[in-house]
Amino acid sequence: MTLEQDAVLAARLMHDAGALAHRMRAAGLDAETKTSISDVVTAADHAAERLVVDALAAERPDDGVLGEEGANRVGANGRTWVIDPVDGTYNFVAGLDWWCSALALTDGDDLVLGAIHHPATGRTFVGGPDLPSRVDGTALVPLADRPLSESCVTTYLHPPHYGGEVGAAFGRMVGQAATLRMLGSGSMDAMAVAEGRLHVVCQHSVPPWDELPGAAILRGVGGVTRHVQAAGVDWYVAGVPTAVDEACAALTNP
Template sequence: MTDADLAARLVREAGTLALRMRGDGIDADTKASISDVVTAADHAAERLVVDTLAGERPDDGVLGEEGASRDGTSGRTWVIDPVDGTYNFVAGLDWWCSALALTDGDDLLLGAVHHPATGRTFVGGPDLEPRVDGVPLAPIVDRPLAESCLTTYLHPPFYGDEVGAAFGRMANGAATVRMLGSGTMDAMAVAEGRLHVLCQHSVPPWDELPGAAIIRGVGGHVATVRAAGKDWHVAGVPTAVAEVVALLSGGAPPAP
């Protein structure tokens, strides 16, 4: 089984398990804040992926949002987000997914995402043509930030400080803004051209890499910029990404 086929299988199985557990009723525990929650479904879905990889790719390492960590001998690591958008998941909203990425040292090989609400599975990478249920995604269409829908998230405590000021510089340049609650699902919407650029600070690898792999595969750009003491992850159409980076840095956006 290829890595891409295995990745698609893993996210489908993890997402299906989480959806079934939600249907049976689940309780949520808070982590860092009231909006940062975890459930038994997160842990069970991660365990399913880790156990499968132990049999299918025993030499590879794993890194999971819910604590799974194993060093491998191959140099490759599977980065796992069993439920991305757990607050939405708990609230009964559909904008959540199961996701993973595969890295080889500093190289990002692929990302895979399953959206249980629609049953769709995305797989792709910088050198692997992104597909949705086997159908190729069209190349991304470039546009400036002023014509782009920005998808982002900023916790309310940050709005009144330097982080909020940097966020305001960036967000005010967009045509419109959405906060939907799952960074990886936002990335899939960017890859499909439904949204155009995403930006958020302090993004861990399991939230960044699956979506970044697929966005890069359709010709989008991915960048990290330091602003207001935070590292900001930016991904999407090339021109809007460059403008977001410039605005976060406190400068003017590049001339068209």
């Protein structure tokens, strides 16, 4: 399979998964709590993940899958599709529009591509390190670099984490930024960075389904992604190069 064929498949699957979740929300859903009041799951998460898993089993039977809601199949060729059927489930349940369906493809340790569909606007993003990022077939404008002092940071760091060493590290970093947003969907936040609306994503202990789809698309538009250790946790920082470098330095230097 070619990279472009994989990208077309990924975009189609995310459109279908997002459309399914959107229809199910309109029909009414109950949510269950997973790890906290802000970490929830619905039948739409499970149904959308199953749609993607079944399609990949038919169209890419040698590939593995890893899904947020439990899908886990080891492939025969080193390739793995990483699935987040509904990213931003709290927003999804609350009737807010900042949520999406997201998918990434890895080949061993290499990140190949990401695809993200935003049902509220009907737009689908796709891109990767070797695949210039686009939305609905239109190329995204390469990111314009800027310092952290002129950047808007987005995070999902909840108030219980603001104290202690983690909070201190985050405070050092965000205190150097122009402003801060917490919108509730890591993949959608990354797309706002990819379009130049926001500038840096910063969060610790990020699972692969929350990181990789957006990371691939950011790399395809000239963004950078980094991991640094600070305050005993692993921080994921992504966005425009200079601001990312400065954010990592602030996190790691008390």
